[in-house]
Amino acid sequence: MIAKVITDIALDREFEYIVPPELEKTLRCGSAVSVPFGRSFREGYILSFHDTAEFAREKLKMIAGVSRRRASIPEKLIELGRWMADYYCCTLEQSIRTLLPAAVRNGKVRPLVRRMYFIPDRAVAEKFVADHREDKRASARCELLRALLAGGDASIDELKKLPGFSESALKTLQKHKLLCFREEICRRDIFGDAEVIPDTPREATPDQQKALAQVAKMLDQQGGVLLLHGVTNSGKTEVYLQAISSTIARGRSAIVLVPEISLTPQTVRRFRARFGDRLSVLHSRLSEGERFDEWNKINSGEVQIVVGARSALFAPFANLGLIVVDEEHESTYKQSEAPRYHARDVAVMRGKMENACVILGSATPSAESMHNAATGKFSLAEMKTQVGLRPAPRFIVVDRRLSAAEKENGVFSSELTEAVRQRIADGEQVILFLNRRGYAHTLRCPQCGYEACCESCDVNYVYSKRRETLSCHLCGAVISAPETCPQCGSPEIRYLGSGTEKIESIARALFPDARIARMDSDVMRSADDYEDVLDRFRRGEINLLIGTQMIAKGLHFPNVTLVGILNADQGLSMPDFRASERTFQLLMQVAGRAGRGEHPGEVVLQTFKPENDAIRCAVDGDFAGFVKFDLEFREMMNFPPFSRMIAVFFRGGDDEKTSRAAADFAQALTPYLHDGITLAGPIRAPIERIRGQYRYLLTLRGKKLANLRSALRVLALHRNWDGAEVAVDVDPQTLM
Ligand code: ADP
Ligand code: ZN
Ligand code: ZN
Numbered sequence: 001m002i003a004k005v006i007t008d009i010a011l012d013r014e015f016e017y018i019v020p021p022e023l024e025k026t027l028r029c030g031s032a033v034s035v036p037f038g039r040s041f042r043e044g045y046i047l048s049f050h051d052t053a054e055f056a057r058e059k060l061k062m063i064a065g066v067s068r069r070r071a072s073i074p075e076k077l078i079e080l081g082r083w084m085a086d087y088y089c090c091t092l093e094q095s096i097r098t099l100l101p102a103a104v105r106n107g108k109v110r111p112l113v114r115r116m117y118f119i120p121d122r123a124v125a126e127k128f129v130a131d132h133r134e135d136k137r138a139s140a141r142c143e144l145l146r147a148l149l150a151g152g153d154a155s156i157d158e159l160k161k162l163p164g165f166s167e168s169a170l171k172t173l174q175k176h177k178l179l180c181f182r183e184e185i186c187r188r189d190i191f192g193d194a195e196v197i198p199d200t201p202r203e204a205t206p207d208q209q210k211a212l213a214q215v216a217k218m219l220d221q222q223g224g225v226l227l228l229h230g231v232t233n234s235g236k237t238e239v240y241l242q243a244i245s246s247t248i249a250r251g252r253s254a255i256v257l258v259p260e261i262s263l264t265p266q267t268v269r270r271f272r273a274r275f276g277d278r279l280s281v282l283h284s285r286l287s288e289g290e291r292f293d294e295w296n297k298i299n300s301g302e303v304q305i306v307v308g309a310r311s312a313l314f315a316p317f318a319n320l321g322l323i324v325v326d327e328e329h330e331s332t333y334k335q336s337e338a339p340r341y342h343a344r345d346v347a348v349m350r351g352k353m354e355n356a357c358v359i360l361g362s363a364t365p366s367a368e369s370m371h372n373a374a375t376g377k378f379s380l381a382e383m384k385t386q387v388g389l390r391p392a393p394r395f396i397v398v399d400r401r402l403s404a405a406e407k408e409n410g411v412f413s414s415e416l417t418e419a420v421r422q423r424i425a426d427g428e429q430v431i432l433f434l435n436r437r438g439y440a441h442t443l444r445c446p447q448c449g450y451e452a453c454c455e456s457c458d459v460n461y462v463y464s465k466r467r468e469t470l471s472c473h474l475c476g477a478v479i480s481a482p483e484t485c486p487q488c489g490s491p492e493i494r495y496l497g498s499g500t501e502k503i504e505s506i507a508r509a510l511f512p513d514a515r516i517a518r519m520d521s522d523v524m525r526s527a528d529d530y531e532d533v534l535d536r537f538r539r540g541e542i543n544l545l546i547g548t549q550m551i552a553k554g555l556h557f558p559n560v561t562l563v564g565i566l567n568a569d570q571g572l573s574m575p576d577f578r579a580s581e582r583t584f585q586l587l588m589q590v591a592g593r594a595g596r597g598e599h600p601g602e603v604v605l606q607t608f609k610p611e612n613d614a615i616r617c618a619v620d621g622d623f624a625g626f627v628k629f630d631l632e633f634r635e636m637m638n639f640p641p642f643s644r645m646i647a648v649f650f651r652g653g654d655d656e657k658t659s660r661a662a663a664d665f666a667q668a669l670t671p672y673l674h675d676g677i678t679l680a681g682p683i684r685a686p687i688e689r690i691r692g693q694y695r696y697l698l699t700l701r702g703k704k705l706a707n708l709r710s711a712l713r714v715l716a717l718h719r720n721w722d723g724a725e726v727a728v729d730v731d732p733q734t735l736m
Contacts, residue, residue: 001018001019001024001049001050001051002016002017002018002019002049002050002051002052002053002057002060003016003017003018003019003027003033003046003048003049003050003063004016004017004046004047004048004049004050005017005033005035005044005045005046005047005063006044006045006047006092006093006096007035007037007042007043007044007093008042008043008044008093008097008105009042009093012085012091012092012093012713012717012718013092014047014048014092015035015037015044016050016053016054016055016060017033017035017060017061017062017063018057018060018061018062018063019049019062019063020062020063023063023065023066026066027046027063027066028046028072028075029046029047029048029049029075029078030045030046030072030073030074030075030077030078031045031046031066031072032044032045032066032067032070032071032072032073033045033046033063033064033065033066033067034063034064034065034066034067034068035061035063035064036061036062036064041064043067043069043070043107045072045073045078045096047078047082047092047096067107069107070104070105070107071100071104071295071296071299073096073099073100073316074299074316074317074318076353076354077099077314077316078096078099079353080099080314080346080349080350080353081095081096081098081099082095083349083353084098084339084341084346085339086709086710086713087709087730088338088339088340088341088728088730089646089709089712089713089716089717089728089730090338090339090340090717090728091338091717094338094339095339098311098314098335098339098341099314100295100314101282101291101292101295101311102288103288103289103291103292103295104291104292104295104296108288109288109289109292111185111292111293111296112185112186112187112188112289112293113183113184113185113186114155114156114183114184114186115155115156115181115182115183115184116153116154116155116181116182116183116184117148117153117154117155117156117159117179117180117181118152118153118179118180118181118182119145119148119149119178119179119180120177120178120179120180122149124178125145125148125149125178126149128142128145128176128178129142129145129146129149139164140164140165140166140169141164141169141172141173142164143163143164144159144162144163144164144165144169144170144173145164145173145178145179146164147162147163147164148162148179187293187294187296187297187302188287188289188290188293190281190286190290190293190294191272191281194265194269196269196272196273196276197273198273198274198276199273199274200274201238201241201242201245201274202235202238204235204238204239204242205235205383205387207230207234207235207381207382207383207384207385208235208238208239208242208383210381211226211228211239211381211383212239212242212243212246214226214379214381215239215243215246215322215357215359216246218357218379219246219247219250219252219321219322219357222355222356222357223351223352223355223356223357224357224358224379225348225351225357225358225359225360225372225377225378225379226357226358226359226360226378226379226380226381227328227360227362227365227369227370227372227373227378227379227380227381228359228360228361228362228381228383229361229362229363229365229373229380229381229382229383229623230361230363230381230382230383230384231363231383231384231385231386231392231592232363232386232588232589232592233386233387233390233592234363234383234384234385234386234387235383235387236326236361236363236383237270237326238387239359239361239383240256240324240326240359240361241270241271241274243322243324243359244256244274244275244305244322244324245274247321247322248278248304248305248321250321251319252304252319252320252321252322252356253304253305253306253315253317253318253319253320253321253322254304254305254306254320254321254322254323254324255305255306255308255312255313255315255317255320255322255323255324255347256271256305256306256307256308256312256323256324256326257308257309257310257312257313257323257324257325257326257333257343257347258307258308258309258326258327259309259326259327259330259332259333259553260283260284260309260310260332261332261549261550261553262326262327262553263281263283263307263308263309264530264531264534265531266534266556267307268281268307271305271307275304275305277303278303278304278305279303279305279306279307280294280297280298280303280305280306280307280308280315281294281306281307281308282294282295282306282307282308282309282311282312282315283308283309284309285527294306295315295316298315298316298317299316301318304317310332310333310335310343313343313346313347313350320350320351320354320356321356321357322356322357322358322359323347323350323351323356323357323358323359324358324359324361325343325344325347325358325359325360325361326361326362327361327362327553328344328360328361328362328365328366328369329362329364329365329366329369329581329585331578331582331733331734334731334732334733338727340727340728340729340730340732342731342733344360344366344369345731347360348360360378363588363589363592363623364584364585364588364589364623366581367581367627367630367631367634367640367641368640368641370627370631371631371641371642372641390595390600391595391600392621393563393591393592393594393595393600393601393602393603394600394601394602394603395591395602395603395605395619396415396419396602396603396604396605397605397607397610397619398413398415398416398604398605398606398607399607399608399610400413400606400607400608401608411498411502411503411506411566411567412506412507412510412566413604413606415604416564416566416604416606417510419562419564419602419604420432420507420510420511420514420544420562420564421511423561423562424511424513424514424543424544425513427543428543428559428560428561428562428599429537429540429542429543429544429545429557429559429560429561429562430514430543430544430545430560430561430562430563430564431545431546431547431551431560431562431563431564431590431593431594432503432507432544432545432546432547432563432564432566433547433548433549433551433552433563433564433565433566433590434498434499434500434503434546434547434548434566434567434570435548435549435552435570435571435586436497436498436499436500436548436567436570437462437473437499437500437501437520437521437522437548438462438463438464438471438473438499438500438501438502438522439462439463439464439465439466439495439498439499439501439502439505440462440463440465440495440496440497440498440499440502441460441462441463441496441497441498441499442460442495442496442497443460443461443463443470443481443482443493443494443495443496444493444494444496445485445487445488445490445492445493445494446490446492446494447485447488447490447492448485448487448488448490450485450486450487450488452470452482452486454472454474454475454477455477456472456475456477456689456690456691456692457472457474457475457477457687457689457690457691457692458687458688458689458690459472459473459474459687461479462499463481463495464481464501464522465501465502465505466501468480468481469481470482474687474690474691475690475691498566500518500520500522500546500547500548501518501522503518503546503566504516504518504546507544507546511544514543514544515541515542515543515544516542516544516545516546517533517536517537517542517544517545517546518545518546518547519533519545519546519547519548519550519551520547520548520550521548521550524550530550533545534555537557538557540559549586551590551593552586552589552590552593553589555593557593557597558597558598559597559599560593560594560595560597560601561594561595561597561599561600561601561602562594562601562602562603562604563590563591563593563594563601563602563603563604564603564604564606565587565590565591565603565604565605565606566606567606567607568583568587568605568606568607568609568615568618569583569607569608569609569612569615570583571583571586572609572612572614574736575686575735575736576734576735576736577634577637577639577735578733578734580612580613580614580626580630580633581614581630583614583615583618584614584617584618584626584630587605587614587615587618588618588621588623590603591603591605591618605618605619613626613629613630614626617629638701639701640731643701643702643703644701644702644703644704644705644731645699645700645701645731645732646699646700646701646705646708646709646712646728646729646730646731646732647697647698647699647700647728647729647732647735648662648665648697648698648699648700648712648716648726648727648728648729649685649695649696649697649726649727649729650662650665650682650695650696650697650721650724650725650726650727651690651693651694651695651696651724651725651727652693652694652723652724652725653692653693653694653723654694654723655694657722657723657724658693658694658695658696658723658724659682659694659696660722661696661721661722661723661724661726662681662682662696662697662698662724663682664721665682665698665715665721665726666679666681666682666698668715669700669708669711669712669715672707672708672711675702675703675704676702676703677700677701677702677705677708678700678701678702679698679699679700680698680699680700680701681696681697681698681699682696682697682698683696683697683698684696684697685697685735685736686735686736687736697735699732699735709730712728713728716728
């Protein structure tokens with residue numbers, strides 16, 4: 001028998017090996033094997049078996065053996081990996097690599113081993129205790145032995161807590177063979193001692209019952225996708241929890257994907273409270289060892305549920321029954337390096353391959369998913385009211401065109417200033433949202449027109465007043481802020497445009513009585529910082545929280561009665577067909593932070609474009625209206641979901657060569673441009689240069705791109721473009 005094996009050399013190629021007869025029964029697709037490669041050996045995975053070889057059989061080498069250092073990949077995941085490589089035009093190696101966490105793949109992490117002490121012969125031990133009852137010198141030993149006889153096997157930590165413990169007592173007992181130890185694999189504890197109070201399912205509301213009935217039907221039918229469209233607080237998470245219970249009651253497992261930013265201890269606690277030890281959590285803050293252990297817990301069936309960010313999608317459950325994708329519209333589900341997969345779409349594919357059902361949940365589902373629901377590809381369940389019938393927050397729109405003259409402090413309209421003062425005075429809490437960090441975003445000289453711009457990227461520097469630096473948010477370059485114009489020496493240099501840092505300093509002056517904190521990636525260095533601020537906000541030690549989209553998602557604070565949106569228009573001018581959708585989603589999400597408790601919430605929204613459709617619909621809470629408008633626009637322009645789109649990015653240090661590579665690439669695609677497939681570009685990418693690399697972009701659109709995809713794979717992965725790097729992005733989420 002012949003096996004095709006992929007090794008971890010970044011090639012889009014499998015190599016053939018002869019399967020040793022004695023291993024034919026042991027090996028399967030996904031098995032980790034060691035193979036001779038050149039003059040040494042490499043580790044790899046079997047992707048398929050064949051009766052005949054493509055190459056001359058006599059030249060083939062034989063698989064050396066089963067890999068001792070690596071875990072195998074479940075067979076069904078290999079199939080998913082193949083599909084990803086094909087669909088997302090990446091190499092097989094990149095795709096297969098994604099299926100395993102590095103900690104499992106690299107073979108460097110060892111399982112944690114602990115010693116368990118036990119009494120090999122109780123009778124002997126009991127006799128020893130009885131014999132030495134009166135012997136004073138042995139009393140500590142006896143006491144320890146007696147405690148062990150009563151309590152059973154113990155780890156060293158448990159031993160240390162027993163009466164009579166001392167190192168010498170332990171040694172002596174071991175020497176006399178009264179006590180032995182065995183080594184056991186144990187799991188690193190990711191939850192620490194944090195206690196959770198167990199909770200039980202709530203009685204489902206009529207809307208939840210309907211959704212759960214649909215889930216039960218899918219579980220019986222062994223497959224299907226349910227789009228769960230429910231406003232914030234309508235009880236979607238409760239639906240997930242009960243759907244998971246039904247899944248594990250049927251002996252199957254469940255994966256829950258949440259955006260990394262929503263994977264807070266608060267979220268995890270909710271799942272732990274319901275499922276306790278049956279739950280594993282995968283997030284980016286785990287150590288290599290913890291990740292290794294969590295993966296092994298899943299792989300060995302010790303847990304049935306995993307909650308995690310994007311990559312948890314590849315959890316190696318043998319009998320997967322359900323995948324939940326919460327906040328399915330989130331663009332962070334798209335991976336930005338190869339394989340550039342979208343976890344929602346791959347979840348749907350994995351569900352299909354493994355007869356598992358998929359729930360896509362969101363308060364603002366993506367246009368793609370709404371379209372799939374409209375065409376019957378997905379079923380739809382809607383939950384339109386908040387649990388407890390809390391009213392939606394009330395919007396106050398401040399038209400900034402009328403108050404632009406207010407200048408300097410102009411980021412705070414008088415309406416907003418007044419509202420904040422009132423809430424603080426009433427002992428309530430306020431969130432102010434601006435999706436931009438730093439102090440100012442343009443440093444300009446009015447004398448000579450100079451604008452500070454990163455030397456290696458095509459973007460303006462961001463000014464931080466506290467650190468007195470200018471920094472580039474693309475490449476991370478930092479220089480000290482100039483006091484005079486670097487070009488003409490004028491001291492008149494001006495800082496324009498506001499970020500959260502500036503909002504904070506203005507707020508401190510405007511609201512001296514407020515207890516203010518800021519939350520953005522400049523000040524939040526670690527997950528602990530984040531938790532710390534949230535805890536203080538929860539306890540009321542902070543009553544005014546200023547932040548970027550970090551505060552937009554999932555935070556539940558009943559005492560927040562006012563949300564201020566400083567600049568609602570911010571994302572609208574992005575050169576992207578999803579700009580309106582993103583703006584709408586973000587505004588809905590931010591607004592959802594207000595009025596989650598007893599007091600009704602209010603949102604003060606500042607805008608220069610009150611008549612813009614995304615803003616108007618967000619203010620009216622009119623999701624259906626927005627989707628109608630957005631889908632009409634996309635259909636008219638032939639954007640996804642009415643076409644499929646593939647973007648190809650080119651980058652290189654030499655502008656001319658990169659531009660030529662892009663043009664040649666486009667030329668090579670000409671034979672495929674039929675059946676309504678269109679090509680646009682190449683053009684300079686909206687961000688023309690990053691880290692000194694020039695960037696070009698071409699986009700392809702059409703109804704059926706399967707043939708084009710295979711051509712793109714060959715062009716992008718198997719051909720050289722004279723120093724230019726080519727990146728194919730299928731279903732791109734951003735065209736910057
Ligand atoms: P969402 O995920 O849509 O924001 P949640 O599931 O978090 O909504 O529910 C919002 C709040 O309502 C939570 O505090 C939750 O415990 C509570 N809740 C959800 N479903 C019910 C129910 N059927 N009965 C009572 N309380 C519920
Ligand atoms: Zn100047
Ligand atoms: Zn830069």
